[in-house]
Amino acid sequence: MYRTRKLLITGISGFIGSCFAHLPQEHWQIIGTYQQNPVQHPNLISKRVDLSQLENLDPLLNASKPDALIHLAAASNPNFCEKNPELSERVNIQTAVELAALCDKYSIPFLFASTDLVFAGDNAPYDEQAEPRAVNLYGRQKAIAEEKILSLNSRACIARCPVMFGLPKWGNSFMKSWMTNLKEGRPVFAFTDEFRTKVSGSDAAQGMLLLLEQQVKGIWHLGGKESISRFDFAVKMAETFGLPGALVQASKQADVKMAAARPANVSLNSEKAFQLGYQPKRISEALRSWL
Numbered sequence: 463m464y465r466t467r468k469l470l471i472t473g474i475s476g477f478i479g480s481c482f483a484h485l486p487q488e489h490w491q492i493i494g495t496y497q498q499n500p501v502q503h504p505n506l507i508s509k510r511v512d513l514s515q516l517e518n519l520d521p522l523l524n525a526s527k528p529d530a531l532i533h534l535a536a537a538s539n540p541n542f543c544e545k546n547p548e549l550s551e552r553v554n555i556q557t558a559v560e561l562a563a564l565c566d567k568y569s570i571p572f573l574f575a576s577t578d579l580v581f582a583g584d585n586a587p588y589d590e591q592a593e594p595r596a597v598n599l600y601g602r603q604k605a606i607a608e609e610k611i612l613s614l615n616s617r618a619c620i621a622r623c624p625v626m627f628g629l630p631k632w633g634n635s636f637m638k639s640w641m642t643n644l645k646e647g648r649p650v651f652a653f654t655d656e657f658r659t660k661v662s663g664s665d666a667a668q669g670m671l672l673l674l675e676q677q678v679k680g681i682w683h684l685g686g687k688e689s690i691s692r693f694d695f696a697v698k699m700a701e702t703f704g705l706p707g708a709l710v711q712a713s714k715q716a717d718v719k720m721a722a723a724r725p726a727n728v729s730l731n732s733e734k735a736f737q738l739g740y741q742p743k744r745i746s747e748a749l750r751s752w753l
């Protein structure tokens with residue numbers, strides 16, 4: 463029971479990686495990979511690996527000999543993917559598919575972090591049976607990776623995550639930069655017409671561990687319990703932390719020109735995971751936990 467099993471987490475230096483590193487848990491010894499941003503934490507062993515070089519993947523598994531693998535590493539910014547299609551396809555599709563195939567070969571349980579952005583946003587809430595129809599390249603890459611992974615590794619688990627919030631020790635967090643803006647007297651422009659079932663990163667990380675420990679396969683949604691607009695989230699966040707709410711300014715998706723199209727409402731129906739025992743905190747409760 464005491465860290466007897468080795469969990470390999472790719473992309474430990476990202477936002478969700480930080481959430482895993484800081485999760486109080488006794489069961490897994492974490493080995494995490496990073497590429498450009500080294501991380502150090504007493505809960506984990508970290509190693510630098512460029513996962514886009516597919517020849518690095520088999521040696522990584524052979525050296526680490528993990529009991530399970532959570533594949534987080536990705537080009538996760540939709541605008542970056544749109545502007546760098548080949549580079550992003552390599553890590554978002556080819557790396558993910560190759561890792562899934564190797565895990566199948568070595569019988570290592572494999573969990574792939576996917577996204578609510580596989581959906582078009584015009585027919586929420588989406589359950590696991592809904593047809594993916596992404597409006598941007600990032601979402602399409604994740605949907606292609608999901609399909610290929612499931613076709614070659616029938617035991618693989620796909621965790622579709624919503625936008626996550628939190629104050630991680632490392633990695634990018636929209637909430638962290640919004641809070642910095644408000645603290646420093648700068649406005650935060652937040653869409654009133656974009657809805658997601660947001661969860662805290664640590665709740666989503668716990669959800670992924672649950673899926674792994676329950677040895678489930680196929681597609682699982684790890685959304686939160688409420689669908690909320692970015693604007694309402696920003697207002698709630700300002701209220702909770704006593705920051706100036708007047709600086710939260712309503713805007714619309716159409717006001718901001720971005721390389722990647724954004725769906726309006728990709729809220730997830732996560733009832734299947736709730737039934738399994740996934741119990742993310744409601745947004746106000748999660749925000750208060752950082753006070």
Ligand SMILES: NC(=O)c1ccc[n+]([C@@H]2O[C@H](COP(=O)([O-])OP(=O)(O)OC[C@H]3O[C@@H](n4cnc5c(N)ncnc54)[C@H](OP(=O)(O)O)[C@@H]3O)[C@@H](O)[C@H]2O)c1
Nearest residue numbers: 473475476477478496497498499513514535536575625626
């Ligand atoms: N955050 C969210 O709200 C959200 C929502 C839905 C789904 N997801 C999915 O969840 C996963 C984790 O998200 P995140 O927010 O933690 O992402 P993130 O903060 O952007 O971190 C990405 C991670 O991938 C690593 N990486 C990227 N390219 C790599 C390469 N070629 N070789 C090795 N490592 C590479 C990065 O390493 P370095 O930084 O060291 O270079 C970093 O650790 C992603 O698959 C993402 O698509 C995230």
